Amino acid sequence: MKGKKLIDPSDLTTTEIEDLIKLANQIIQNEEKYSKCCENKLLATLFYEPSTRTRFSFEAAMLRLGGKVIGFSEPNSSSVAKGESISDTIQTVCCYADIIAMRHPKEGSAYVAANASTVSFINAGDGGHFHPTQTLTDLLTISNLKGRLDNLVIGLCGDLKFGRTVHSLIKAMSRYQNITFIFISPEELQVPDYIKKEVLEKNKLKYDESTNLEEVISKLDILYMTRVQKERFFNESDYIRLKDMFILDLEKLKNAKKDLTILHPLPRVNEISTEIDDDPRAAYFKQAKFGMYIRMALILKFLGIEVD
Numbered sequence: 526m527k528g529k530k531l532i533d534p535s536d537l538t539t540t541e542i543e544d545l546i547k548l549a550n551q552i553i554q555n556e557e558k559y560s561k562c563c564e565n566k567l568l569a570t571l572f573y574e575p576s577t578r579t580r581f582s583f584e585a586a587m588l589r590l591g592g593k594v595i596g597f598s599e600p601n602s603s604s605v606a607k608g609e610s611i612s613d614t615i616q617t618v619c620c621y622a623d624i625i626a627m628r629h630p631k632e633g634s635a636y637v638a639a640n641a642s643t644v645s646f647i648n649a650g651d652g653g654h655f656h657p658t659q660t661l662t663d664l665l666t667i668s669n670l671k672g673r674l675d676n677l678v679i680g681l682c683g684d685l686k687f688g689r690t691v692h693s694l695i696k697a698m699s700r701y702q703n704i705t706f707i708f709i710s711p712e713e714l715q716v717p718d719y720i721k722k723e724v725l726e727k728n729k730l731k732y733d734e735s736t737n738l739e740e741v742i743s744k745l746d747i748l749y750m751t752r753v754q755k756e757r758f759f760n761e762s763d764y765i766r767l768k769d770m771f772i773l774d775l776e777k778l779k780n781a782k783k784d785l786t787i788l789h790p791l792p793r794v795n796e797i798s799t800e801i802d803d804d805p806r807a808a809y810f811k812q813a814k815f816g817m818y819i820r821m822a823l824i825l826k827f828l829g830i831e832v833d
């Protein structure tokens with residue numbers, strides 16, 4: 526995978542994903558062994574949009590591998606504020622760094638950046654489009670907590686229109702056997718048509734749509750909650766009307782399976798009541814931790830570093 530570029534989850538084959546999950550688990554079991562293997566390597570994190578987990582987990586991953594990190598979390602502190610194009614910024618950063626992770630509010634920006642990059646490039650989220658490293662995080666979490674990536678009924682709830690983590694996860698899971706999706710959202714925030722046509726219908730995937738979480742919760746093996754993506758709305762009043770339509774609380778969990786796994790890419794706003802946090806089915810903070818390990822594995826593979 527040396528020198529590879531990751532824009533969309535399908536840029537990785539299922540075998541490559543399996544290898545990344547395996548390596549992440551080896552790192553979890555023996556972190557010390559990997560703590561110096563990126564000693565002379567530099568990661569650049571270019572964040573044109575806010576982030577806590579993605580940026581920190583990338584940076585923590587590189588630092589825990591013994592590497593170094595440069596970058597910005599606020600584009601106005603770089604030449605972006607002077608009007609520099611993405612392509613010029615990337616070509617410049619390639620002079621200094623060995624691998625780049627970039628988040629940008631515009632869909633498609635990751636393609637432009639990846640084309641300009643002469644080093645490994647990772648899309649850390651491009652607008653409402655894709656977020657492949659969150660998906661790798663989700664896959665490691667599901668694989669470790671469920672013991673499988675097939676034969677699952679997955680409920681995705683919340684903002685399925687603008688949520689890039691949702692689009693990426695659907696795309697990635699569509700390659701495994703016997704996956705059923707249940708999409709739970711207000712009508713205005715349903716999964717976009719291009720995902721339905723190009724991913725779900727093309728691969729003959731089973732899916733249902735619902736506007737009522739309680740009605741479907743008993744069927745689910747995984748419930749993936751998401752925040753309504755305020756920053757992608759054109760109109761504040763629509764956001765206010767839709768933002769609290771789905772709030773998961775203990776009452777709603779009553780009919781859920783005992784071994785349901787509740788995931789959320791975070792940040793949470795209101796959509797999961799904090800009373801759920803102590804329920805053994807709540808796995809979103811474990812998921813955030815897995816995010817660092819899968820990024821450690823990804824950095825090693827993309828830099829072509831083998832540890833035996």
Ligand code: NCD
Pocket residue numbers: 578579650656659689690751752790791792
């Ligand atoms: C997500 C994102 O940025 O798309 N956060 C994350 O990376 N863990 C989800 C969100 O912001 O709602």
